Amino acid sequence: GEMMEPLVQMLAWVSAEGRLPKQNPRAFALSVVSIEMEFLKKVFIPDASTLRVINLNMYEQTNKMAHRTNMYDYSNLIVRRGQEFTLGIVFNRLFNPQFDIVNIEFLIGEPLLSDLYLKYETDSLNSVSSKWKGRVLRNQAAETKMGITPAADCIVGLFSTYVTVITSLGKVRTERNPKTDIYILFNAWNPSDMVFMANEDDRTEYVLNSVGIIFNGTVSDKSSRPWNFGQFQQGVLDACLFILDFGKMPLEYRGDVVKVTRKASAMINSQDDNGVLVGNWSNDFSLGTAPTAWTGSAEILLSYVSKGGVPIKYAQCWVYAGVFNTFLRCLGLPSRLITNYFSAHDSLGSIETDIVLDEDGQIDMNYTTDSIWNYHCWNEVFTKRPDIPPVFSGWQAVDATPQETSEGYYRCGPVSVAAVKEGELRYEYDASFVFAEVNSDVVFHKRDKYGNTEVVSVNTTYVGQLILTKMVGSNEPEDITHTYKYPEGSAEDKRSMRQAERQGMRRYHSNSSSLLNVDMQMQMEAKQINTAGDISLTIIVSNLSNQVRTVNITLTCKTDYYTGATNQQFKLITQDMTKQQVFTVTANEYMEFITGQPFLSFIACGLISETGMSLTSMAVVHLNAPPLLIDLKGPSQVGMDMYVTVKFTNTAGYDLRDVTIRLEGSDLMLLKTKQYSNIRQGSTVKWTESFTPQMPGSKMLMACLDCAALRNVCGQVDIVIQSKDYED
Numbered sequence: 001g002e003m004m005e006p007l008v009q010m011l012a013w014v015s016a017e018g019r020l021p022k023q024n025p026r027a028f029a030l031s032v033v034s035i036e037m038e039f040l041k042k043v044f045i046p047d048a049s050t051l052r053v054i055n056l057n058m059y060e061q062t063n064k065m066a067h068r069t070n071m072y073d074y075s076n077l078i079v080r081r082g083q084e085f086t087l088g089i090v091f092n093r094l095f096n097p098q099f100d101i102v103n104i105e106f107l108i109g110e111p112l113l114s115d116l117y118l119k120y121e122t123d124s125l126n127s128v129s130s131k132w133k134g135r136v137l138r139n140q141a142a143e144t145k146m147g148i149t150p151a152a153d154c155i156v157g158l159f160s161t162y163v164t165v166i167t168s169l170g171k172v173r174t175e176r177n178p179k180t181d182i183y184i185l186f187n188a189w190n191p192s193d194m195v196f197m198a199n200e201d202d203r204t205e206y207v208l209n210s211v212g213i214i215f216n217g218t219v220s221d222k223s224s225r226p227w228n229f230g231q232f233q234q235g236v237l238d239a240c241l242f243i244l245d246f247g248k249m250p251l252e253y254r255g256d257v258v259k260v261t262r263k264a265s266a267m268i269n270s271q272d273d274n275g276v277l278v279g280n281w282s283n284d285f286s287l288g289t290a291p292t293a294w295t296g297s298a299e300i301l302l303s304y305v306s307k308g309g310v311p312i313k314y315a316q317c318w319v320y321a322g323v324f325n326t327f328l329r330c331l332g333l334p335s336r337l338i339t340n341y342f343s344a345h346d347s348l349g350s351i352e353t354d355i356v357l358d359e360d361g362q363i364d365m366n367y368t369t370d371s372i373w374n375y376h377c378w379n380e381v382f383t384k385r386p387d388i389p390p391v392f393s394g395w396q397a398v399d400a401t402p403q404e405t406s407e408g409y410y411r412c413g414p415v416s417v418a419a420v421k422e423g424e425l426r427y428e429y430d431a432s433f434v435f436a437e438v439n440s441d442v443v444f445h446k447r448d449k450y451g452n453t454e455v456v457s458v459n460t461t462y463v464g465q466l467i468l469t470k471m472v473g474s475n476e477p478e479d480i481t482h483t484y485k486y487p488e489g490s491a492e493d494k495r496s497m498r499q500a501e502r503q504g505m506r507r508y509h510s511n512s513s514s515l516l517n518v519d520m521q522m523q524m525e526a527k528q529i530n531t532a533g534d535i536s537l538t539i540i541v542s543n544l545s546n547q548v549r550t551v552n553i554t555l556t557c558k559t560d561y562y563t564g565a566t567n568q569q570f571k572l573i574t575q576d577m578t579k580q581q582v583f584t585v586t587a588n589e590y591m592e593f594i595t596g597q598p599f600l601s602f603i604a605c606g607l608i609s610e611t612g613m614s615l616t617s618m619a620v621v622h623l624n625a626p627p628l629l630i631d632l633k634g635p636s637q638v639g640m641d642m643y644v645t646v647k648f649t650n651t652a653g654y655d656l657r658d659v660t661i662r663l664e665g666s667d668l669m670l671l672k673t674k675q676y677s678n679i680r681q682g683s684t685v686k687w688t689e690s691f692t693p694q695m696p697g698s699k700m701l702m703a704c705l706d707c708a709a710l711r712n713v714c715g716q717v718d719i720v721i722q723s724k725d726y727e728d
Contacts, residue, residue: 051100052172053163056180057088057143068208073234080187080332082152086137086145089163094141101166104134106159109251150184152192155255156331157241158183183237185332194257194384197334205472206334206382210666211700212325213470214318215339215477216375217622222477226702226716227322228296228666231330239301240330243267243276246309257333257383258414261398262429265411268324268400270311272409276304276323279402280314281563283595288313293706295662297326299671320400321377334382341466343376344440345403350506353440353463359448361554361605362572367447371564372463374599374620376437381414388427392416395483397434406430417483423499435500438464438484443508444616456614458508461488518613519545524604526619531651533587535621539604540580551577551606551615559590560599568593598623626651628705628715638693638724646703649684656707661687665701668693693721
């Protein structure tokens with residue numbers, strides 16, 4: 001329609017306190033709006049010529065398509081900030097801009113009738129970016145159609161919509177109508193928004209993709225599991241807003257990406273604030289759901305809201321990261337899930353991970369407090385950072401797994417990934433912790449029976465060997481190690497490490513000639529060699545001198561949690577070596593010590609007989625689990641019945657008791673579960689369910705099997721649903 005001078009004032013009223021204990025945001029708004037309605041409304045009897053509002057048309061379908069929010073399973077209008085949407089006002093007569101005065105108001109939070117409001121007003125078409133804008137698109141007797149543009153930096157959340165007609169006799173304001181409530185999200189498509197992404201494929205992946213792949217396993221044997229983010233599922237958007245409300249986040253901060261992500265980082269875990277998820281790194285999940293059993297975020301978030309903010313049990317790092325990713329994408333923030341292999345968790349905040357060996361070369365668990373996680377998952381969010389130098393905008397690392405406190409809460413980030421790479425750790429938030437996770441040196445100490453310790457070996461390349469995320473438009477891994485660190489040993493890497501030290505990071509520097517002049521090298525490779533689970537260990541010692549050298553090897557074999565914490569040492573091998581040797585560890589030797597997540601770790605400590613110098617090497621094996629197979633039948637078409645069959649054959653070598661299988665699919669079927677009291681060794685179970693696709697496009701069905709004796713067994717199948725054939 002023809003653009004005219006703005007005839008409307010938009011008032012975005014925002015409570016500065018935002019107190020909202022335990023209520024659903026929608027229900028809460030219902031309970032408080034009447035206070036301000038009485039304040040604004042004056043009772044008078046209008047005559048026939050007095051302008052009155054008959055109805056509001058939100059144009060949900062066309063607006064949602066234009067704002068790319070049509071995937072949300074919500075009847076209410078959902079728009080992205082900084083982008084115009086259409087609003088129709090039906091009056092009792094033609095709107096006359098020369099005489100009629102009308103205010104359109106968008107309110108969020110608690111109207112306290114005080115100065116605790118932030119107010120945005122439109123006063124010109126060329127108003128600054130912090131203003132909301134309004135224009136008349138078409139003015140007809142049947143309807144006045146408006147174009148409303150929320151400010152590109154406005155608060156994100158649920159707004160209620162009112163239209164007030166002002167006459168010489170007073171004000172008449174429309175009644176509260178939940179159907180005209182509007183959700184406003186961040187906008188990665190708008191160059192004026194802090195989260196703008198220039199590439200459409202990136203926006204499609206990092207905002208609109210509702211499924212993902214989480215990488216795990218080890219560097220040499222990478223594996224993965226599917227995850228249903230489910231950010232468009234009914235109730236999930238309200239759950240994400242509930243998290244901010246329950247965390248008592250002031251409303252005026254909710255347009256700030258840094259503040260929103262930092263609050264969510266604290267609220268996704270239950271430490272300190274009764275947040276969403278309770279962490280559990282033991283073997284006992286009897287009081288809740290095992291972290292390995294979840295298939296997606298929606299089940300967790302909806303349970304948290306339905307229980308009024310009671311934390312959900314249980315989570316480990318990938319569950320925290322999966323739910324956090326749902327939160328971010330649901331609110332419109334571009335985000336992705338990261339896996340760092342051999343991730344250091346240093347207990348003293350240095351870039352030195354200390355492993356203490358006893359005089360026999362075995363790990364001394366009483367004195368080894370640092371740990372190296374076989375993998376650790378966190379998130380990245382894409383945003384400008386006006387609070388730090390512009391070069392450090394872009395991907396920011398955020399982590400909801402409770403590891404260390406940051407400003408009094410268990411949270412981490414956002415921290416610029418580019419700043420981490422450069423060793424620039426003075427910029428907020430928690431840069432030192434993330435830098436250590438990917439750059440820490442592994443320092444081996446040997447402790448004698450008198451308590452004296454000496455450093456015997458340093459490994460500068462073990463930690464942060466590989467950092468992966470899901471590739472755009474594919475389920476394959478993308479190696480993003482280079483975004484966090486320069487190539488190990490390069491001049492740039494050394495410069496970055498020096499910069500980190502200048503900014504307070506402690507690092508071990510040896511003055512000992514025994515470390516600098518070691519004239520042998522040792523490498524170890526470990527792999528599973530058959531379906532029974534036997535392990536082949538190859539240790540290679542290389543003599544760099546021109547003299548005879550013999551190495552006395554102590555090889556510690558243990559079962560681990562994925563966090564690197566020892567579960568049980570099951571074998572100790574001692575051997576004199578001069579070159580390569582292969583050892584075999586049979587499944588019978590470790591099987592009774594395996595507890596669900598099957599990681600085996602091996603640490604070799606070698607003492608050179610002729611010089612007294614030490615060598616060390618480490619290897620980790622992730623044992624293969626039996627596959628979980630998913631089969632589809634039926635036409636992959638909207639409105640047509642399909643059938644999915646989950647099939648599992650127990651080749652684990654023992655009976656599986658109290659087994660749960662979860663099955664769900666993005667935009668295909670809601671979560672379903674199946675229980676089996678016992679799956680005997682060698683037997684096969686099949687489970688078939690039907691579903692009817694409602695939306696076309698690329699989809700994923702996923703399933704996870706879980707029991708105490710076997711964890712992390714997942715499968716997935718991708719499917720393209722065709723549009724409904726109207727010719728049939």
